[in-house]
Amino acid sequence: MSLPTSPEETTDDALLGGRLRLLQPARGHRAGHDALLLAATVPTDARHAVDLGAGVGAAGLSVAIRLPEARVTLVEIDLATAALATRNAARQTPDMSARITVVTADIATLARPSGPDLPAARAADVVLANPPFNDPARHRVSPLDEKARAHAIPDAGMEAWIKAAERLLEAGGRLRLIHRPEALEALLEALRGRFGAVSILPVHPTAQAPAIRLLVGAIKGRRTPPRLLPGLVLAGADGRPSPETERLLRAGEGVALE
Template sequence: MVDEGEALTDDALLGGRLRLLQPARGHRAGHDALLLAASAPADAHRAVDLGSGVGAAGLALAIRLPAATVTLVEIDRATAELARRNADRQQPDLSGRVRVVTEDVTRLARPSGPAEPAARAADLVLMNPPFNDPARHRVSPRARRALAHSVADGAIEPWLRAAERLLEAGGRLALIHRPEALETLLAGLSGRFGAVTIRPVHPRAEAPAIRLLIGAVKGRRTPPAFLPGLVLAGPDGRPSAEAERLLRQGEGI
């Protein structure tokens, strides 16, 4: 969340192809958003980025897929305005393919939810929800930042309902989350999505996974499948070739 008058930084991601204005302190876009964008299917045409923040994942996807349109959905008006500015300032300008909607995911989860973004109009939903469970992590005393960072694992339910409502039949969901939330995520996806794929992300080959990249298809009943893990750094601490390809070159997994 962006507070009025808060200092901003101008950051280069994807090897300089993505420029982001974002708050100097608090929640900042980084590898999670870029990995999420890289995990999305290459044939997506109408994407919605739920809880987009300043737009990192959705804009990275728009850069990677030049034929796709992307709707950025953000609850905080100041942050949504920053996402709009970020879309306008890319080279080339993405404003013709990217729009920003200020909306609450919990309202979008209702059957009679808001008209925009439209129900059953997306073929892809991206989701990088707040996932520092307050039962496990210290929560910021600043309410707006806490909203950006922290939500209990069980509170993922309205996000999944919103994704289901926004997606057309056979539409796909791509999300990133913590490994500890896997059981909750699978339970929430059950009955709504199938063909679930789970790709662990490891900081080093010998280290436990720190993130899960999860894909799913609306209306399918195919059982879940684990995919080969992604390793971000080699033994020398330098980025792996795969990490370079995804995080700097902006390619898909």
């Protein structure tokens, strides 16, 4: 795959109220609210966050902006997308760029003898993940290969993401994940025996609408039962973003899952 280079192939977008600028493909998978919501769940005491399936770096770079002491590793399988993530990291301040590492790899190879040297096993205290959402059994798959890979895996494939997070996290390390509500059963099954103290925050487009996303937190090695948190409402009846949405998506503040 060739790397997008022309203005027609990439866009230069402002996120977090303009504090983060991202080069990303004009077509195919593009970063949006999901990445920023995921980044907002990372605890403020994080030291080393690994972003699995990082794309062009939206979530991981948002974490680096929120937490000026944290190191961030972006892991992306697609060469062209990882190259854009590298360019986006290089656009940040020198201090911030020095805290960011981009790794091109399949998550299934991480912390394994045949995989990349970084990130190393048990090197992270936080792993964040935005796995592909669309189980092909329930959703049409995009004809664009890179978009299909970014959006579609069977629910059963989620276990590979959970296993990778477990290998990368230190004892008591925290997982942060965003997914669709219909994947909840598969997600809980993948977490079973590996993570506990699962916290589930439903995300609703309006107060009257069903949840469209789940923000999920879990702790490696815990056995505490799951808990369901009060929902996050993105917009009022007038369609305007809620105050909490503005706080998370524009001001870059956090949301607690513990």
